[in-house]
Amino acid sequence: MNKILIFGVGLIGGSIALKVKQMNLFEEIVGISRTNGTNLAPFVKSGMLDRATENFEMEIESSNLIILATPVAQTEIIFEKLYPLLAEDTIVTDAGSTKTNVDLAAKKFLKEKYNQFIGSHPIAGSEKHGPEAAKKDLFKNKNIIITPHSQSKSEDLKKIQSFWKSLGGVTSVMDVKLHDEIFSTVSHLPHLLAFGLVNLINDKKNKAILLEFAASGFRDFSRIAASSAEMWRDICLANKESIITDLHLYKNEVESIIAMIDQGSEEKLLSYLLKASQTRKKWNKE
Amino acid sequence: MNKILIFGVGLIGGSIALKVKQMNLFEEIVGISRTNGTNLAPFVKSGMLDRATENFEMEIESSNLIILATPVAQTEIIFEKLYPLLAEDTIVTDAGSTKTNVDLAAKKFLKEKYNQFIGSHPIAGSEKHGPEAAKKDLFKNKNIIITPHSQSKSEDLKKIQSFWKSLGGVTSVMDVKLHDEIFSTVSHLPHLLAFGLVNLINDKKNKAILLEFAASGFRDFSRIAASSAEMWRDICLANKESIITDLHLYKNEVESIIAMIDQGSEEKLLSYLLKASQTRKKWNKE
Numbered sequence: 001m002n003k004i005l006i007f008g009v010g011l012i013g014g015s016i017a018l019k020v021k022q023m024n025l026f027e028e029i030v031g032i033s034r035t036n037g038t039n040l041a042p043f044v045k046s047g048m049l050d051r052a053t054e055n056f057e058m059e060i061e062s063s064n065l066i067i068l069a070t071p072v073a074q075t076e077i078i079f080e081k082l083y084p085l086l087a088e089d090t091i092v093t094d095a096g097s098t099k100t101n102v103d104l105a106a107k108k109f110l111k112e113k114y115n116q117f118i119g120s121h122p123i124a125g126s127e128k129h130g131p132e133a134a135k136k137d138l139f140k141n142k143n144i145i146i147t148p149h150s151q152s153k154s155e156d157l158k159k160i161q162s163f164w165k166s167l168g169g170v171t172s173v174m175d176v177k178l179h180d181e182i183f184s185t186v187s188h189l190p191h192l193l194a195f196g197l198v199n200l201i202n203d204k205k206n207k208a209i210l211l212e213f214a215a216s217g218f219r220d221f222s223r224i225a226a227s228s229a230e231m232w233r234d235i236c237l238a239n240k241e242s243i244i245t246d247l248h249l250y251k252n253e254v255e256s257i258i259a260m261i262d263q264g265s266e267e268k269l270l271s272y273l274l275k276a277s278q279t280r281k282k283w284n285k286e
Numbered sequence: 287m288n289k290i291l292i293f294g295v296g297l298i299g300g301s302i303a304l305k306v307k308q309m310n311l312f313e314e315i316v317g318i319s320r321t322n323g324t325n326l327a328p329f330v331k332s333g334m335l336d337r338a339t340e341n342f343e344m345e346i347e348s349s350n351l352i353i354l355a356t357p358v359a360q361t362e363i364i365f366e367k368l369y370p371l372l373a374e375d376t377i378v379t380d381a382g383s384t385k386t387n388v389d390l391a392a393k394k395f396l397k398e399k400y401n402q403f404i405g406s407h408p409i410a411g412s413e414k415h416g417p418e419a420a421k422k423d424l425f426k427n428k429n430i431i432i433t434p435h436s437q438s439k440s441e442d443l444k445k446i447q448s449f450w451k452s453l454g455g456v457t458s459v460m461d462v463k464l465h466d467e468i469f470s471t472v473s474h475l476p477h478l479l480a481f482g483l484v485n486l487i488n489d490k491k492n493k494a495i496l497l498e499f500a501a502s503g504f505r506d507f508s509r510i511a512a513s514s515a516e517m518w519r520d521i522c523l524a525n526k527e528s529i530i531t532d533l534h535l536y537k538n539e540v541e542s543i544i545a546m547i548d549q550g551s552e553e554k555l556l557s558y559l560l561k562a563s564q565t566r567k568k569w570n571k572e
Contacts, residue, residue: 123501127566143499172499185490186500190483190507196539197476198562200532204471211569213429213458214472215409219571220506221476226566229559236547236555246486247544251537253482258533261522269522273515276484280413280512283497285505 002027005063007056007078008070009033009040009049011126012095014134016067017048019167022136026064032056043131060085065163068094068102072234075102079109079117086110091156092117093163097125097183097231098238099147099176107149118160119147121179122169125187127226137168144169147176184242188235189250192243194225195232289314291349293342293364294356295326295335297412298381300420302353303334305453308422312350318342329417346371351449354380354388358520361388365395365403372396377442378403379449383411383469383517384524385433385462393435404446405433405462408455411473413512423454430455433462470528474521475536478529480511481518 006013009031017029031049033040040052068078096102099119106117123143144164148157161171201210260269292299295317303315317335319326326338354364382388385405392403409429430450434443447457487496546555
């Protein structure tokens with residue numbers, strides 16, 4: 001029996017299941033549901049999962065690959081429960097947006113089995129969440145960061161790389177700390193800035209008229225502010241240090257924009273805006 | 287002869303020309319080119335314009351509608367040149383993103399002919415610019431703000447409303463000051479914040495790797511940072527007061543996000559993120 005066990009069947013976990021099914025990568029796909037969490041029965045019925053269960057203890061020993069795709073705050077408790085039951089050749093990975101915290105949790109709770117864990121971060125987020133939003137091609141041509149550590153086995157790294165490639169992803173290997181610094185700047189920071197703009201509008205007296213006249217610029221800028229609040233709270237706390245550093249740097253940008261406008265520094269302002277505009281025009285990933 | 291004269295044949299001016307042509311709203315569409323500006327000959331050849339000329343003085347008296355769709359910084363000089371030549375029943379409007387400054391310039395330079403000017407702001411911006419980006423359906427179902435003043439003639443207001451409706455727009459009438467406050471918050475602020483994020487990345491040592499791993503969240507957030515630097519410099523200076531007020535309010539948001547993360551205030555952070563997320567989910571204009 002060749003089994004994949006997915007904790008957290010949401011956008012990411014569900015999309016993994018759909019593609020694994022299509023590619024026939026495992027004989028059995030089992031989703032773990034939370035007490036009072038999303039009812040996974042419809043996703044078994046639809047064929048996304050072969051089975052769904054709350055009794056994950058029964059499933060661990062017989063799983064070949066275990067994926068944690070839950071909010072990061074649940075990582076520790078899951079590792080703790082995995083530890084006594086994990087078979088020797090099972091590989092554990094995750095799909096979290098922050099990696100240092102997950103790696104530390106794996107080290108602490110998987111103990112001598114820490115070498116069976118290798119972190120992953122599929123860069124395939126969306127403001128949509130839940131298994132309803134899952135799609136089999138979510139990972140197609142998307143970057144997947146894999147974060148092995150000093151105790152990782154090279155054959156496990158190869159298996160994890162090959163797994164994500166089978167789902168359509170493009171894999172890169174990176175150190176956890178570097179990962180968290182990079183994604184603080186290019187992902188966590190813009191998310192928080194988008195939440196911030198929407199709340200600035202929320203607190204204005206003329207909020208209704210503002211939202212009425214907000215148009216495509218606002219729409220795209222703030223799309224990511226519709227993201228899961230629970231997930232982003234967890235990311236903020238998990239990557240606290242890098243995020244605070246970036247928020248301070250950003251505050252400096254805002255202050256320097258204020259100063260240029262206030263002083264009417266036409267040339268400085270033009271060259272500031274031009275620099276950003278040129279960089280953004282050159283960056284044209286879609 | 288029924289003639290429309292367009293100063294500034296870029297995204298907006300070009301799109302006006304295309305739709306006027308399709309709807310056959312005027313007998314002649316004349317575009318004014320700047321010395322050393324975009325060569326408009328190809329757009330006469332393509333049929334967007336009937337004629338293009340640098341000698342706008344020759345055209346003014348015989349025009350029924352004159353539209354200023356140039357960067358706002360050129361507004362004053364154009365009004366000054368229009369003044370002596372403007373026929374009694376010609377209507378002048380513009381398409382600028384800021385309205386107080388344009389209204390003040392009209393008052394100052396059109397003198398007793400100020401009553402022939404009514405401001406317009408089609409909310410149909412794009413990070414793309416230039417006449418190549420023009421399209422005839424740019425204004426379809428888009429909000430068009432019209433800002434008449436105390437001396438405006440009600441029949442002119444009706445004509446301007448009817449003109450924009452013919453182009454597909456949905457018109458609203460608004461006071462210039464209110465217009466500038468609203469668009470500071472929902473448009474000017476997010477544009478500057480997007481420019482700011484790209485420049486924060488520009489100033490990082492690992493800029494190349496950051497841009498390599500930036501994904502869809504960054505893409506949408508920063509799309510508007512590819513906008514015209516010249517245009518946005520002009521907007522910043524034209525709507526200085528409201529924009530600075532909003533940038534200060536935004537700095538407060540950033541500071542409060544820093545404080546919540548720094549203090550590990552899980553509940554506060556969750557309710558802050560949830561508030562923004564709920565507002566953004568409800569706002570679902572496309």
